[in-house]
Amino acid sequence: MTPSFTEMWRELAPVGRDAGTRGYRRYAWTGADADCRAWFREQALARGLTYETDRNGNQWAWLGDPAAGDAVVTGSHLDSVPDGGAFDGPLGVISAFAALDELRASGAHLTRPLAVANFADEEGARFGLACVGSRLTAGQLTKEQAYALRDADGITLPQAMEAAGQDPGAIGPDPGRLSRIGAFVELHVEQGRALDLSGDAVGIASAIWPHGRWRFDFHGEANHAGTTRLADRRDPMIGYARTVLAARREAELAGAVATFGKVAVEPNGVNAIPSLVRGWLDSRAADQATLDTVVSAIEEAAREHARRDGVDLTVVRESFTPVVEFGHALRDELNRILGGKIPVLGTGAGHDAGILSAAVPTAMLFVRNPTGVSHSPAEFAAEDDCLAGVRALAGVLEGLACR
Template sequence: MILSDFESMWRDLLPLGRSAASGGYFRQPWTSPEREARAWFVAEAEARGLEVRRDGLGNLVAWWRPVGLDEATEAVLTGSHLDSVLDGGAYDGPLGVVSALAALDLLRSRGFEPDRPIGVGAFVEEEGSRFGIACLGSRLLTGATSWDQARELRDRDGVRLPDALAAEDLHGPGPGEGGLLDGVGCFVELHVEQGRDLVHRDVAVGVASAIWPHGRYRFDFAGEANHAGTTRMEDRRDPMLSYAMTALAANKQARTRGQRATFGRVDVRPNGTNAVPSHVTAWLDARAESGEELDALLTDVSRQAQERAERDGTSLKVTAESVSGEVRFDPDLAARIAAPGGWPVIPTMAGHDAGVLSASGIPTAMLFVRNPTGVSHSPAEHAETADCLAGVDALADTLALLAGGDR
């Protein structure tokens, strides 16, 4: 009998990678805090007698395979991720992993015997906080991103992805290596809601219908470095002005269209207080209701940025670093999962590993747990324990539905 329950697991995981100053999390992939989180996962899985498999990226899947099951039986996979954004919240990702292990405990306590293997996954670099591509672990796992592309990635300190993996005794995708997703017939991810839809509906749990298309785009503005005091305003070629107007334009375009546009990361060179910068690189996160809306939003923001650059005497290059199309989760699967609990089916504007697996052809669903503040990617991210436990119940019921005789 497993003594550890949701609350004790949560208590053990909570300190890993947490900043004493802000209370936020810095669990960037292939770093010490994230390594500790992965070790925590392996220990919890092995304590439950689960078979842990990993690939050369650090993706993990722990399997419950009851004796006597046909090896060819399609499996049910659940789970989420353990990494965080910079100074992120406790719940985004880890809630899905802890809840998955707790759901297995609950099923066992009910005496449930699955007709299909059940796996709990922990994907790496879901946030893209280190190497810039969201859901990189699941993208490489499904082939949505190739290793030839990924191996050229560098983090903010110039560390290449293969070197980051090697420092963790990981080798990247290897030839002939068995895929962790082999035999997976469906995937269910539980996640804290990153908004207030469930708050407004006054319900603890919801089911996802779709993920908005979204992309990350790098805007490189080049100008001329010069003295902040001696250079007349009219003589400057200042890329910061070009960037500033672009940030305002993105805000206005997104607001008037009811879409999303955020410049949340900026790199300035030479980054001196008394110098006109020579180069500004800024990253745009854009999201929209459809692919056409996303393309139109990017086109108009880029056009206004180019027009401003021409007036400022600067230059602009726009590069799409990561773009994900709209994901519509299997509607029949969502309806089956939502029906027993009467849970609402709602869209999400946030990206998830579930979206990548769905796009690869695996029938996929998502459960959301109410977030009373609606705040996410912040230390203020929260979910009440009672709602988390309701999520565990909902996930256990979903796994029983999918891995039992009724499927």
């Protein structure tokens, strides 16, 4: 007998959880990630599914012939941000297996192959780029670009993959695999409170806001914190701090979001004026024009502060994802299957479904998050709502793969 949703959730819950913060540290190609990947393989084999790992490290569990084409795929990811929550990613994978179980238990007759997927390195917590597995597959990240990715310890992505038993020499676009997918539906916990405010357990995604990551490097001059006059300092921390405030101001004015959530300081001494402050900006908006306006204003403010403080500044865009408008045909089909009364909402969070949408028809289901908190140990969804998500996903899979 295959494990239930609750049993799968209980089994996966301890993997990669930090005892102190109670948050998750499931970074790509680490021991915790390997344990998650082993769990996925075990779930596939326990159900008699055809298991495989593709050239980019993404995992697949197939019901039906993978080569037949026009497959319906569901799933998400199992990695996490630093001290992330339990639901972001894993809810979609566990729900996919549970929905498949419901489908089979009902005796539904598949007319299309069905697969559950776990995409590698979705969060980008280790190498700084989100959705690496799906980007590589969709040809949105070249092999050369992937090889240049390094973690905080200087370990390259290919080195990490090789240490985890994955061949980095094989990575790259996988158009043959994508051509065999007729639809991809990703279930995800909502990373906001729209469903909580509307009183609905499940929603359908309309679009993903355009978003990107920019690195701001403020180069100053290291010096003694106790003996250097304020007037003689070239302190990069001052301009960085003012830029953080500018980001908040510009985002509020535009109705967007902008966050400096990661910073590195050199030499990082209590009694030393920094020589370098490196901060990473994450910004998102409902449309491209607004996002461009916000980021340009933040960069302009940063350059003005740097000039005033005698500090050099470089700004590098490290990643960018344009607006993703999920295809109306598949989105409307999901709504029809689910009875036509499901709320449709946009999101500022990126997902593998957004990356794949350029190559295959994609859609997303959201499960209510009563707190709206995500990327935190406080992330939450009630079990009843999770099970409602499983039922909705099972209904969608039946409607798409059994017609």
